Amino acid sequence: MFHILVVDDDKNTRKYIRAVLEAEGYTVSTAADGEEALAQLERDVFDLAVLDIMMPNMDGYEFTKVLREAGNELPILMVSAKQLPADRHKGFLVGTDDYITKPIDETEMILRIKALLRRAKIASEHRIVIGDVTLDYDSLSVTKSGETQQLPQKEFLLLYKLLSYPGKIFTRIQLMDEIWGTESDTGWETVTVHIGRLRKRFEGWEEFEIESIRGLGYRAVKHEK
Numbered sequence: 001m002f003h004i005l006v007v008d009d010d011k012n013t014r015k016y017i018r019a020v021l022e023a024e025g026y027t028v029s030t031a032a033d034g035e036e037a038l039a040q041l042e043r044d045v046f047d048l049a050v051l052d053i054m055m056p057n058m059d060g061y062e063f064t065k066v067l068r069e070a071g072n073e074l075p076i077l078m079v080s081a082k083q084l085p086a087d088r089h090k091g092f093l094v095g096t097d098d099y100i101t102k103p104i105d106e107t108e109m110i111l112r113i114k115a116l117l118r119r120a121k122i123a124s125e126h127r128i129v130i131g132d133v134t135l136d137y138d139s140l141s142v143t144k145s146g147e148t149q150q151l152p153q154k155e156f157l158l159l160y161k162l163l164s165y166p167g168k169i170f171t172r173i174q175l176m177d178e179i180w181g182t183e184s185d186t187g188w189e190t191v192t193v194h195i196g197r198l199r200k201r202f203e204g205w206e207e208f209e210i211e212s213i214r215g216l217g218y219r220a221v222k223h224e225k
Helices: 011-023 034-043 060-069 085-094 106-125 153-164 172-180 189-201
Strands: 003-007 027-031 048-052 076-080 098-101 127-130 133-136 141-144 147-150 208-213 217-222
Touching: 003 011, 003 034, 011 027, 011 048, 011 106, 027 034, 034 060, 048 060, 048 106, 060 076, 060 085, 076 085, 076 106, 085 098, 098 106, 106 127, 127 153, 133 153, 141 153, 153 172, 153 189, 153 208, 153 217, 172 189, 172 217, 189 208
Parallel strands: 003 027, 003 048, 048 076, 076 098
Antiparallel strands: 127 133, 133 141, 141 147, 208 217
């Protein structure tokens, strides 16, 4: 059972978000500001925080900054009435993981929370499981039905990145920067070559596929039964 911390200075908002999350089966605790939230974190273990920005005593930006400087990687979904790009940029710069604006769309909030929890699980376990297929980050291997393939590092990292965010489109340049590094002299065409190798290696596998999105890049699609 996931334990979520809701931090908002407005009592009605806390009650509303709590009701929505508990209806989804989550365990929920609440705090009225960043200072109270930090005290909660000292007493309990949480899987994610839903965090308002504008609060007295310690606002959402400061709370996030304190957490990240202490090495705490708790996933944070920042919620704010502010809709300017500069406000979102500031949130990401201090270390938030995602951002939604008020008035809150319940469905969007739940979907974002589920995505953050899934990525946090992948990051902590270093594993992605899709049906009978397991990607193991530590060994750079892909196992299916007891048979294991050891992949070259770049191929594995490319596949792992795509399958960590199923359905998300990555441009070749994004993948190039992420896997090969921004200082690499290798051209983005190498991404196309590696995608081709991955497709050939996993041709006929029903669990996932890599799609080309014309004019944009690539995305992985999972087919879980």
